[in-house]
Amino acid sequence: MTSSPVLTVDLSEWRAGGDAARVVCRAVDASLQEAGFLLVTGHGVDPALPLELRAAAREFFGLPGTVKEQYAVGVGGRGWIGPGREANGYAEGTQTPPDLKETYNSGSQTRVGNATVDDYWFAPDVWPSETPALRELFTRWTAAMKALSDELLALMSASLGLADADNPFRDLAENATWTSNINHYPPLSTTGAPESGQFRIGPHTDFGTVTILDREPGAGGLQVYSEAGGWADAPYHPDALTVNIGDLLEYWSGGRWPAGRHRVLPPQPEAPEEDLVSLIFFYELNHDAVVAPLAPPIGARAPLPPVVSGDFIKERLDAITVG
Known part of the structure; x- marks a missing residue:
């Protein structure tokens, strides 16, 4: 844990300002340069909320497949994404077997009045009548995660010396697109032995700006890659949320x-009945936001051309759909 490149930062210290905030900013920059990940404490999210949401999600995932199939959608849709529909390793060009998971998905509902845009980025959520608590709890959780994501973008910008009016994302997320997944990783007794190269989620990077993860640790749990240490178990703290940056934020930086x-990792032989549920919030920007990458000396590459957020994300979503 102490040697992990993934550092822990306390958002309450960032909010306090002054020297404490500057220490947080230095840690954010260092951790993101090393691994693209942070652990975040002091976030203020009610600890009861994810517990209640997990319970409601487990109730849904425990329904018969014939019932869940009524809410089935493809990758990027709103509803249930069943086993075998997604392979995240495809995003890296690796033809892996499908991921060993099922997902319930919701997304931003702030439609803009353009049918083509709205049908893709702001499609209506689908809520199962069999588990009525899921809607209220999931909606509360995503609202909290959106507010936190905006704060994290401001923190990350300040970590580069671009605070307040200099924050380049300040006016690009008034109506940001986002997706939230509840991922269920069934036990080995349900999935059967993994195929060669098969994971609960294959190696990949996320596509947007920031991802917030509330996770349950396990033998078949999250691993993070760094150039210095290769693959290693992600550090875990029960009071912390795990945060990573996606391809769009890498490009911007x-x-x-x-x-x-x-x-x-796939279900492990030493923990055959391990059954995990993760809550994940993928944040982006306005669908039409133009992202102009930072040039040196802040950026590490020669100036890159601007990209449109929605085009950038959609290309990557299409790549991970099986079939």
Whole structure:
């Protein structure tokens, strides 16, 4: 734990300002340069909320497959994404077997009045009548995660000396797109023995700006990649949320911060009944936001051309869909 490149920062110290905030900013920059990941404490999220949401999600995932199939959607849709539909390793060009998981998904509902845009980025959520608590709890959780994501973007910008009016994302996320997944990783007795190269989630980077993860640790849990140490179990603290940056934020930083490469191990033989549920919030920007990468000396690469957030994300979502 102490040797991990993934550092822990306390958001209450960032909010306090002064020297404490400057220490946090230095840690954020260092951790993101090394691994693209952080652990974040002091976030203020009610600890009861993820516990209640997990319980409601487990109730849904425990329903018969014929019932869940009523809510089935493809990758990027709103509803249930069943086993065998997604292979995150495809995003790296690796033809891996499908990921060993199922997902319930919701997304941003702030439609803009353009049918083509709204149908893709702001599609209606689907809520199962069999588990009515899921809607209220999931909606509360995603609202908290959106507010936290905006704060994290401000913190990350300040960590580069770009605070307040200099924050380049300040006016690019008023109506940001986002997706939230509840991932269920079933036990070995349900999935059967993994195929060669098969994971609960294959090695990949996320696609947007920041990802927030509330996770349950396990033998078949999250691993993070760094150039210095290769693959290693992600550090865990019960009061912390795990945060990583995605491809869009790597691009914006001019390569200073690599997108956090990660994977979730398959069910392990020594823990055959391990059954985990992770809560994940993927944040982006306005669908039409133009992202102009930071040039040196802040950025680490020669100036890169601007990209449009929605185009950038959609290309990557299409790549991980099986079939």
